[in-house]
Amino acid sequence: MCEEQGGSGGAGVGRRALFTAAAATAVTLGGVSFAEADDDGAQQDGATVSRTVSGTLEPGAADFVYIPVEVPRGVRELKVSYGYEKPQVPAGTQGNALDIGLFDERGTGLGSDGFRGWSGGARTEFTVSAEQATPGYLPGPVRAGTWHIALGPYTVAPQGLAYEITITLTKGAQGRTPRPSFPPERARGRGRAWYRGDCHLHSVHSDGGRTPAEIAALARAAGLDFINTSDHNTSSSHPEWADLAGDDLLIVLGEEITTRNGHVLALGTDPGTWIDWRYRARDNRWGAYARETRKRGGLVVPAHPHGTCIGCNWKFGLAEADAVEVWNGPYTPDDEMSLADWDNTLVAAVRGGRADWTPAMGNSDAHRDPDVVGLPQTVVLADDLSRQAIQEGIRAGRSYVAESSAVEVAFGATGGRGGHAGIGERLAVDAAAPVTVRLDVKGAPGCTLHFVTDQGTLFTSEAVDGSGSGSAAWHTTPSYAAYVRAEVRHPATVEGLPGALAAFTNPVFLGG
Structure with missing residues (x-):
């Protein structure tokens, strides 16, 4: 399945270790050692030491491949850069796409506190230290122990996926991690009224091209009253929104949980919440993470259920959904299919004599220019402009979807x-x-x-x-x-x- 060899600089990659995780398939390769970084000559403040490893993932590779990195004491910063080959493939065949993320010494288990960030395929390098981190990653101490670089081979070409990763450690004393602040959970509002919002937006903290400040400005220009942040598989942007909210704009925090069997919005979770995504429908893990989303204050909203990108089509069913995103971005045939499917759930509910039903909503899924923030937008009847009131309106289905504030x-x-x-x-x-x-x-x-x-x-x-x-x-x-x-x-x-x-x-x- 995988071939791994030592890279330049004498990287110590030993015999690989294989295992199947409790959710999705996973492989852990042999570790990268920085043992000599503890030598006296490498102790000087600001000194750096690098290791490069390379390998090839074959077609049918595991969903996640973990490369252990033994981080010694006295490291203040960890940097990772990577690249991979993208050979030509026959027409109709998927080429290579390799996502990347990081877990610290606390481990890689599902829901682990060791999660330190994910950038998917959006960037080729990232840095983590106590003081700061690349967007998509969480600042915090670089403690001694076994860290893991997480690779996600999204698609693998018939020729295999050859990659190369360079890990660089910088020695020195740990800095101080800033205490995060978050947006308020209430804006001034207009009492009980119809409030307009866009709950599916991407920033530079995942695969978006806009900063949080640019998104907030576009939301105001679109006539929105609230937005929900939804970067892929990370909560790193949450503190960045604190100074962008105001009496005229409620900013609630969330995540787009991007599994291999569909995407789902965790809408309005508690600040700093991260929900794991490393499972498939066959793993029977989704229900637990849907309940975890609600436990952490969020709504569960499957996104673009008939999306045409690989892994975008929702395969977990709607039993755990608080609402479903029927309209995603400019209206297309897959939205028409989602609308029809959603209508069928209403028919099933009334013919089955059930009082429960799944409301629909719409969001822009805007990433970068020329994507339009607020196309479409969900208009919610809520008692006030607060996280709780907006969520109650969405959950109750007191809403409609419009292409603009006009x-x-x-x-x-x-x-x-x-x-x-x-x-x-x-x-x-x-x-x-x-x-x-x-x-x-x-x-x-x-x-x-x-x-x-x-x-x-x-x-x-x-x-x-x-x-x-x-x-x-x-x-x-x-x-x-x-x-x-x-x-x-x-x-x-x-x-x-x-x-x-x-x-x-x-x-x-x-x-x-």
Whole structure:
């Protein structure tokens, strides 16, 4: 499976050790020794010593490959740089992609306190010390013991994946690790109101091209009231947002947990929370980590469930989900598939007589220019602009998704003796009672308005005029429609396919 050989500078890579981890497959290779770094000549403050190792991972390599590094006493900084070959491959065949991260002397076990960072394939080198660390990594003491470089061979070419890693230690006294501060959990807000947010954003702390400051500025420009941070597999950005929040912008903290069988947002976790991602659906570990996410204050939101990138398609099911990201970035056919799948879960819930259902949301997944922050955005009815209130609104499904802050939606159902139910609520009337469903929109010129039920789309309006404001009403009964949700769609551009969404709502349920 793996071939490893000693590198330049006399790197001591011994016989490899193989094991299968409790979750996903893993390999631990022989260790890299810095024993001579304890010699008197290498004790001088600022002195550096490097080791280079190289090897080849064959097709079918383990999900994670760990290279132990014996770190001696008296080290103040650890630096890792790496590279790997990217040979040409036949058409339709995946080439090489190698992710990288770091665990300290506390170990590599699932959920280990030893996690010190992950950059995936976003950078070719990183540095860790007590005072600071490369984005994606956590500052902290460089203590003596066995550290591990974690390699994630995302894809391996038929020729194999040849890599080379250089580890450099700098001697000296440990510095002081800064005490982190985090954004406040509440902004001024407007009391009970509709608040706009984007909960899937990437910064330079993972594979994004924007700093937290740039993202916060774009969020304000997009008319957002809140954002959730979601860098891949790391919490390193959490302290960077403290000074970027304000009365006009709530910043909640999270992570995009990027497994080999799909991605999921840990939305609004406690500051500094890191949730492990090193498992597959077959490992039966997901439920425990979903519960850990909630225990640490977050919501569990599978992201882009029909995403087309390798490993992006969600394979863990929705049993543990608090919501699901149905619309991800500019509207595409995979979003249409996610919308249809989500609607099927609503049908299953009402036909099974279940009160539980999974709300939908939408986010931009913006990484870098020209990705648009707030395309789309989730608009949440919340009691105030706070982490808890926003999470409660998302979990209850009191929300709709819009392509921008220019689009506003009001949707609800009336019936019985003055009864009314809004988005995410239930209108409790008899099965034969007449019900009127009404949708009002702004900012949607040329769009059509649709009412979708457990039987499918049962009403479609004429196109909204150039003012962008339009309304539609429809009459039904709970026996005919167990729920109704609204869609606002642009004109179709491909014959036989629906137009892209401008907005859609969570359902209003009808009946007792």
